[in-house]
Amino acid sequence: MGRKMGLVRMSVAGAAMLVLGACAATYQNHGYVPAPDELAKIKVGDPQAQVVKLIGTPSTEGMIKPRSWYYVQSRFRIFGPYKPKEVGREVVAISFDTQDRVANIQRFGLQQGHVVTLSSRVTQGSVKQVGLIQQLLTDLGRFSASSLGNNRPTN
Numbered sequence: 001m002g003r004k005m006g007l008v009r010m011s012v013a014g015a016a017m018l019v020l021g022a023c024a025a026t027y028q029n030h031g032y033v034p035a036p037d038e039l040a041k042i043k044v045g046d047p048q049a050q051v052v053k054l055i056g057t058p059s060t061e062g063m064i065k066p067r068s069w070y071y072v073q074s075r076f077r078i079f080g081p082y083k084p085k086e087v088g089r090e091v092v093a094i095s096f097d098t099q100d101r102v103a104n105i106q107r108f109g110l111q112q113g114h115v116v117t118l119s120s121r122v123t124q125g126s127v128k129q130v131g132l133i134q135q136l137l138t139d140l141g142r143f144s145a146s147s148l149g150n151n152r153p154t155n
Contacts, residue, residue, distance in 0.1 A: 025079040031059055033073040033090045039105060048100045058094070067096040067103075 034055040041054050055071070062068030075088040088110065095104040 025077050027087075028076045028078060028084070029073060030076065031071070031073040032056070033071045033092050033107075036107075039092065039107070042094070042102060042105060044102050044105070046102045048096060048102075051094060051102060062095075067098075067100070069094045069096075 038055050042051055051069070058069035059072040060070045062070070071092040071094075073090050074086050076084040077087045078084045091108045093104070093106045093108065094102060097103045
């Protein structure tokens with residue numbers, strides 16, 4: 001009888017550990033932003049083809065200024081039965097001059113809800129494209145992980 005009670009206690013303890021372990025938050029990354037060491041390989045003046053070779057094609061290109069490439073990554077926290085919550089977003093902006101050579105490389109993130117420049121290699125005095133980057137970053141939380149793949153038209 002004592003042996004059965006020990007087995008029951010072990011089973012209950014194991015089940016409790018499984019339930020508690022299932023409640024731990026998990027994180028998923030969507031999109032791609034090159035690591036700082038990968039970006040360091042890109043030099044101002046490199047051609048577009050070299051950028052593609054080193055870090056791949058961008059997530060999106062500039063609509064107003066087509067010589068701008070943006071690499072965007074979002075991080076989602078998934079906790080139990082709750083909706084995934086976007087907890088971070090980072091954008092790398094690479095702009096090119098009229099000869100399709102790298103002119104600017106900037107990395108942006110969010111800190112306490114404000115867009116901040118994490119790193120910058122700029123050939124000109126300032127970059128005027130912060131509007132798009134700010135829009136990409138301040139939309140934080142307006143996307144759900146499930147809506148990212150549902151772009152099919154309905155009949």
